[in-house]
Amino acid sequence: MSSERPSGGSRFRQLIARVGFPHLLATTLVLVAATILLGVAAKATGSGLACEANWPQCDAGPFDLFPANLPSFYEWFHRFVAMFAGFAIIGSALAAWRSPSIDTRVAALVVLGMVLTPIQVVLGRETVLQYEMTILSLHFWTAVLIFALFVVATVLVWESSLTRRHLRGALALGAVSLPLHVALSPIVVTDITEYSPSVQMAQYGVTLALLAAAIVAVMIGRRRLSNRRLLGLLAGVVMLTFVVVFLGRRAVMTLNPVLDDLYLVFAAILMVAFLAGIWLVPSASSREANALSR
Known part of the structure; x- marks a missing residue:
């Protein structure tokens, strides 16, 4: 022994x-x-x-x-x-x-x-x-x-x-999180109520969900998709997400109307990108669909 x-x-x-x-x-x-x-x-x-x-x-x-x-x-x-x-x-x-x-x-x-x-x-x-x-x-x-x-x-x-279903789920999470991020921002919420600590925590919780959704989507897409245009769209989603988060935080800290407008413009572009991704992922070729389902 x-x-x-x-x-x-x-x-x-x-x-x-x-x-x-x-x-x-x-x-x-x-x-x-x-x-x-x-x-x-x-x-x-x-x-x-x-x-x-x-x-x-x-x-x-x-x-x-x-x-x-x-x-x-x-x-x-x-x-x-x-x-x-x-x-x-x-x-x-x-x-x-x-x-x-x-x-x-x-x-x-x-x-x-x-x-x-x-x-x-x-x-x-x-x-x-x-x-x-x-x-x-x-x-x-x-x-x-x-x-x-x-x-x-x-x-x-x-x-x-992780499969195409998870990719679409990540894009859907981003598409839901983004309008919540805007709605909870001081640009919108102060017209209804104050930007209270609970509202701030909720917005930053949505921020983390938004960032995670974008990162997860591009990473699954990189592994599961071969359509370069769609991969480019997903990469754009990640970059736009970081821009929106950055501008949203700067708008809160500086109360600059120009940053407010930029934040809303980039948020709108990002929303279009999320919806386009949700729409285009199912339209992948049959070879890609088979790869995604494995």
Whole structure:
């Protein structure tokens, strides 16, 4: 009977095998999205400078580790979830790096996400200590980049089971999310009610859905379609989505009528692109349809 004990590396691989790397990656993606939305909530409620501008401590309890009031709780809870998101990012990266069965593209994406994580932590610290708009923007866009990296990695892991139906579903999600994004923007919603913290969280939730839909659509299309024009359309959807998200955020921050108009124009173009994609995907050739159905 062998007395050899499994090495640390083999134990780690056994743990990942039990959990399932695709599920670990999906869980990490959810935690990253939750961290972004909680950060939006903290900013929207004016809680970014709660915790008496302490970091990483807060303003109550032993060593000032816990929140003293509701605004402090928003900021504290954002940091609390971000901590678990960070651990999940590191765990995903280590699992991808140490497992020979993981696609090297997936490993590269999640490792890049891990490299960006300490940068994001430093930016989060600076939002508390300085709270400047430039730092807030960098903090937000770094989080969005990490989110996008994990969306791409998750799709790569699951892509063998994704078909034309999922492609159309992603385009349909984008087509539904886009008008909601516009309706929840200050350009429209302030004619009905105020741009409250709950409205802001809803709009940014739709933002993440919109980004994910565009990325998923182009990635499935790249694998399942050979029609170059349709692939070009899907690539245009991704670029337009990032433009719309960027202009929508800038319009909120600057209240510039020109940016408002540009946001609405590009949103309209993107809507046409989503609908055209939904219409054109089923009209692929029979060879493409057979490939999609496999």
